[in-house]
Amino acid sequence: MSFITVRNLWKNYGDQVVLENLNLSVPQGEFCTLVGASGCGKSTFLKMLLGQESPSRGELLLDGRPFPREPDRHRGIVFQRYSVFPHLSVRQNVLMGLELEQKPVLGRLFGRARRTALARVDEMLAQVGLSASAHRWPHELSGGMQQRLAIAQSLIMRPRVLLLDEPFGALDPGIRADMHELLLTLWRETGTTIFMVTHDLREGFYLGTRLLVFDKVRNDPHAPGAYGATVTYDQPIGQADRRLYQDIEASVTTTARHQAA
Numbered sequence: 518m519s520f521i522t523v524r525n526l527w528k529n530y531g532d533q534v535v536l537e538n539l540n541l542s543v544p545q546g547e548f549c550t551l552v553g554a555s556g557c558g559k560s561t562f563l564k565m566l567l568g569q570e571s572p573s574r575g576e577l578l579l580d581g582r583p584f585p586r587e588p589d590r591h592r593g594i595v596f597q598r599y600s601v602f603p604h605l606s607v608r609q610n611v612l613m614g615l616e617l618e619q620k621p622v623l624g625r626l627f628g629r630a631r632r633t634a635l636a637r638v639d640e641m642l643a644q645v646g647l648s649a650s651a652h653r654w655p656h657e658l659s660g661g662m663q664q665r666l667a668i669a670q671s672l673i674m675r676p677r678v679l680l681l682d683e684p685f686g687a688l689d690p691g692i693r694a695d696m697h698e699l700l701l702t703l704w705r706e707t708g709t710t711i712f713m714v715t716h717d718l719r720e721g722f723y724l725g726t727r728l729l730v731f732d733k734v735r736n737d738p739h740a741p742g743a744y745g746a747t748v749t750y751d752q753p754i755g756q757a758d759r760r761l762y763q764d765i766e767a768s769v770t771t772t773a774r775h776q777a778a
């Protein structure tokens with residue numbers, strides 16, 4: 518059964534076609550990795566899944582119903598940077614979502630409700646290895662720790678869909694490897710459906726259960742905005758071979774060169 522259905526989806530900004538004719542059917546618990554040349558509309562697609570942007574044409578369905586037009590607790594997002602609140606401690610950053618959910622006006626929990634929420638927060642911090650940093654400020658954390666915090670902040674809300682926009686792009690290779698293992702563990706534990714944008718095809722192959730390549734099939738050098746990108750490869754990972762890897766890398770590089778020209 519399709520959890521997320523994308524049907525004949527288009528997105529334009531003014532005269533510029535960014536995405537054209539996207540069609541996907543994604544079951545619950547899938548880990549989709551999205552790759553493609555810069556400017557191919559990967560982040561725009563995530564923003565539509567989040568409810569921050571709406572499609573120009575076509576359908577986006579969650580459990581067979583139109584996607585909520587506003588971001589909500591069922592969809593979490595982590596960006597490459599700046600996903601956390603700099604003026605809140607680590608613990609408060611993770612607590613805030615629960616407080617706003619339960620007390621949308623006051624934004625604060627008291628008494629037993631607060632103790633229960635804090636117990637959940639502390640458990641989440643332990644899962645991402647940040648227990649010892651609970652009372653620190655985000656600027657006191659390394660890049661990897663900040664991304665752990667951003668992931669904790671999203672997952673505490675138990676989102677049905679987790680959107681990751683190049684979450685490890687700014688991290689050193691060693692830290693990235695640790696983050697990969699952490700993310701895979703959390704994904705297996707929570708069963709959440711993930712869409713993750715990456716510029717690293719290897720990372721896409723390693724983490725995902727399904728690889729989606731965004732690319733332009735048509736290009737008019739005189740009218741660069743006339744055609745948008747679409748999904749050119751939709752590949753279950755595991756059945757992928759070296760030849761496919763090379764084909765995808767070549768097609769993405771060719772489009773990147775066209776965009777830069």
Ligand SMILES: Nc1ncnc2c1ncn2[C@@H]1O[C@H](COP(=O)(O)OP(=O)(O)OP(=O)(O)O)[C@@H](O)[C@H]1O
Pocket residue numbers: 530535553554555556557558559560561562
């Ligand atoms: N709010 C907006 N208004 C107008 N144009 C936009 C807006 N958001 C994105 N675009 C344009 O849409 C195109 C796709 O942008 P998007 O950020 O989705 O690409 P991307 O594939 O995620 O790129 P990158 O890999 O560099 O992050 C770009 O040409 C961008 O300039």
